[in-house]
Amino acid sequence: MKKHNFSAGPSILPQEVLLKSSEAIMDYNGNGLSLIEISHRSKDFVDIMEKARALALELLGLEGKGYKALFLQGGASSQFLMVAMNLLEKRAGYLNTGAWSAKAIKEAQMLDDIYEVASSANANFNYIPKGFDIPSDYDYFHCTSNNTIFGTQIKDFPKTDIPMVCDMSSDIFSRVIDYSQFDIIYAGAQKNMGPAGTTLVVVKEDILGKVSRKIPSIMDYKKHIGAGSMFNTPPVFAVYTSMLTLDWLKSKGGVVGIEEENEKKARLMYSEIDLNPLFTGFAAKEDRSNMNATFNLTNENLKETFDSMLKEAGISAVNGHRSVGGYRASMYNALPLDSVKALVEVMSELESKA
Numbered sequence: 001m002k003k004h005n006f007s008a009g010p011s012i013l014p015q016e017v018l019l020k021s022s023e024a025i026m027d028y029n030g031n032g033l034s035l036i037e038i039s040h041r042s043k044d045f046v047d048i049m050e051k052a053r054a055l056a057l058e059l060l061g062l063e064g065k066g067y068k069a070l071f072l073q074g075g076a077s078s079q080f081l082m083v084a085m086n087l088l089e090k091r092a093g094y095l096n097t098g099a100w101s102a103k104a105i106k107e108a109q110m111l112d113d114i115y116e117v118a119s120s121a122n123a124n125f126n127y128i129p130k131g132f133d134i135p136s137d138y139d140y141f142h143c144t145s146n147n148t149i150f151g152t153q154i155k156d157f158p159k160t161d162i163p164m165v166c167d168m169s170s171d172i173f174s175r176v177i178d179y180s181q182f183d184i185i186y187a188g189a190q191k192n193m194g195p196a197g198t199t200l201v202v203v204k205e206d207i208l209g210k211v212s213r214k215i216p217s218i219m220d221y222k223k224h225i226g227a228g229s230m231f232n233t234p235p236v237f238a239v240y241t242s243m244l245t246l247d248w249l250k251s252k253g254g255v256v257g258i259e260e261e262n263e264k265k266a267r268l269m270y271s272e273i274d275l276n277p278l279f280t281g282f283a284a285k286e287d288r289s290n291m292n293a294t295f296n297l298t299n300e301n302l303k304e305t306f307d308s309m310l311k312e313a314g315i316s317a318v319n320g321h322r323s324v325g326g327y328r329a330s331m332y333n334a335l336p337l338d339s340v341k342a343l344v345e346v347m348s349e350l351e352s353k354a
């Protein structure tokens with residue numbers, strides 16, 4: 001039986017995408033060859049790469065606005081360094097909203113001065129700081145749109161004239177925002193777009209070429225853009241599966257269509273957390289993530305019972321991250337509303353038992 005998959009990452013993909021990508025492993029397009037045993041320079045794969053890049057810009061509403069989409073390797077984690085390599089001349093400002101922001105800061109600090117413009121470390125990152133200043137002489141401002149571990153999400157992005165960089169690994173393509181307010185967006189595929197192995201980077205071309213340092217080729221966005229995202233062998237299977245997911249998203253009405261679904265799921269989830277006296281939410285209400293809902297039992301003695309009920313109902317991977325504890329329900333684009341219904345049912349059943 002297929003489980004209700006609440007995994008935080010790598011995470012659920014649409015069934016039809018899994019089916020199509022598994023077929024391509026055996027025989028791509030009836031060619032008599034597997035997708036993963038053909039040249040990345042073949043027309044078949046170049047077409048896949050170009051379609052994936054175009055779909056990414058189209059779905060974000062960034063076509064014809066001076067942006068390029070790249071599918072790179074090394075995960076979102078390598079972007080922590082790559083962003084700084086390409087943009088950092090003197091100093092940059094970072095918003096620290098959790099473990100991933102902190103890692104981004106740590107990597108960039110190897111190159112130059114990084115200032116935390118604000119941090120929610122004082123409350124174990126259960127909220128998003130607001131009302132801070134971003135000095136206009138910084139090279140760029142960096143933030144994390146959705147904090148996968150803590151279950152918080154930036155709803156209103158700060159206004160600034162300096163380039164804005166955003167790690168959107170766990171909520172890209174999930175909601176309608178003005179994506180053109182950012183100059184670089186990056187996202188590891190394995191949360192809301194595809195399998196692990198590729199990272200989408202969307203770069204506004206005119207912000208590049210302004211630092212004095214020499215940038216190693218593999219870290220240079222300009223080199224990757226010039227090579228059509230084929231500077232070296234791309235992760236062909238991850239790019240293909242991401243392309244299929246983006247195509248699936250387009251057929252669901254794109255970001256507008258999926259946002260509606262995501263809001264339904266989040267409303268259902270959080271109303272159970274708020275109304276059921278056995279649970280409390282972890283994140284501050286106004287900053288709650290529509291992707292990762294974090295919550296705790298009010299009575300830890302019920303843990304064993306609750307866990308076995310979850311297991312019985314086929315609900316998988318709702319255990320919280322070790323730095324927060326409790327539970328985390330990740331409700332990415334591909335998670336059906338029915339899975340949230342199943343989880344909420346178990347939560348209310350626990351209430352009637354207790």
Ligand SMILES: *Cc1c(COP(=O)(O)O)cnc(C)c1O
Pocket residue numbers: 009074075076077078100144146147148167168169170188189191
């Ligand atoms: C998972 C995650 C990362 C790390 O991604 P990798 O691809 O494993 O390097 C970075 N940022 C956020 C917000 C994440 O959720």
